[in-house]
Amino acid sequence: MKDASAKATESLKVSCPAYQMLTPRVAVEAMEKRLDATLGAVKTVQPALAKFYNSLSDEQKARSIPLRSASRPAG
Numbered sequence: 001m002k003d004a005s006a007k008a009t010e011s012l013k014v015s016c017p018a019y020q021m022l023t024p025r026v027a028v029e030a031m032e033k034r035l036d037a038t039l040g041a042v043k044t045v046q047p048a049l050a051k052f053y054n055s056l057s058d059e060q061k062a063r064s065i066p067l068r069s070a071s072r073p074a075g
Contacts, residue, residue, distance in 0.1 A: 004048035008041035015040075 015037030056064065 001045075001048045001052050004045045008044040011044065012037050012041050 016034045053061070053064070
């Protein structure tokens with residue numbers, strides 16, 4: 001989990017510069033790059049999170065926050 005989080009964080013830092021965008025086109029391109037980086041970070045962390053969650057006992061799972069958002073329908 002720690003390694004996956006660190007990898008995702010580094011990827012986001014590299015892909016999401018903090019400088020001001022000069023034109024709307026550049027701003028949109030930067031936003032697309034940020035969204036791609038965010039999706040990549042989620043895909044990096046998700047397997048480690050699922051592995052950790054699956055290692056929990058049923059009692060621990062019952063006490064934890066569910067992985068599926070309550071606003072997202074199941075299935």
